[in-house]
Amino acid sequence: MYVGRFVVVGPTVGAYRVSSRSFPNRQATERGDAVTIEPTPDAPETDNPYISYNGVRVTERGAVVGNGSHVDPIAEKLALGYPARDALAEPLLSLDFEKDDYDTPRIAGIVGVEESDPTTTADGPGAVIGTVRRDALLVEEVTEPTLVATYEEDSPTAFDLGASDAESAAREVYDHEFEHAVCSAGVSGSAGDFDVSVYNGE
Numbered sequence: 001m002y003v004g005r006f007v008v009v010g011p012t013v014g015a016y017r018v019s020s021r022s023f024p025n026r027q028a029t030e031r032g033d034a035v036t037i038e039p040t041p042d043a044p045e046t047d048n049p050y051i052s053y054n055g056v057r058v059t060e061r062g063a064v065v066g067n068g069s070h071v072d073p074i075a076e077k078l079a080l081g082y083p084a085r086d087a088l089a090e091p092l093l094s095l096d097f098e099k100d101d102y103d104t105p106r107i108a109g110i111v112g113v114e115e116s117d118p119t120t121t122a123d124g125p126g127a128v129i130g131t132v133r134r135d136a137l138l139v140e141e142v143t144e145p146t147l148v149a150t151y152e153e154d155s156p157t158a159f160d161l162g163a164s165d166a167e168s169a170a171r172e173v174y175d176h177e178f179e180h181a182v183c184s185a186g187v188s189g190s191a192g193d194f195d196v197s198v199y200n201g202e
């Protein structure tokens, strides 16, 4: 099955996988507190605005994963002190679904939200997941690893993630049977102490 891009989000571990039919020549590159999704040096030129972006941004108050330019404002709002639910919901709503041939949804999540966050109820690190589609804006707290994808699996659904560290999470989502894996990133930890890892295949 092809689900396009997907995030898996849990309280202390999460991941993002790029799967792509149209733009497979891409890589995940760690750059300080971010992971950039970008064309490989040999990729054909394109003016598609949706294929290069930060897929991960780590802040002191949580690690953000997602499939587009909304990751940056989510991280910035979180760092400014917005509650996790609101930091996720506002950029999704204002940027909306992608204006491409597929009305591709924006998907995102925040891992390792601090316990004091007023919009999570977890007794420990919290997590929120969300998506904006043409027909819905869905944002919710999750207490177990949860997946949302751009296509088919486009509402948050429980996901059986075995990994508990960033490196294994990146590897596990890359190796998942969903078709057309391109690259991935994993995050683990909680507010103030995160690990990040990328995987670009063998």
Ligand SMILES: NC(=O)c1ncn([C@@H]2O[C@H](COP(=O)(O)O)[C@@H](O)[C@H]2O)c1NC=O
Pocket: 004, 005, 018, 019, 020, 021, 022, 023, 037, 048, 050, 051, 052, 067, 068, 098, 100, 101, 102, 104, 105, 150
């Ligand atoms: N985030 C990404 O890496 C990404 N890659 C491709 N897209 C969009 O999704 C469309 C379909 O891509 P594909 O055939 O690779 O699933 C592309 O034309 C592009 O508008 C993306 N946008 C959202 O997922």
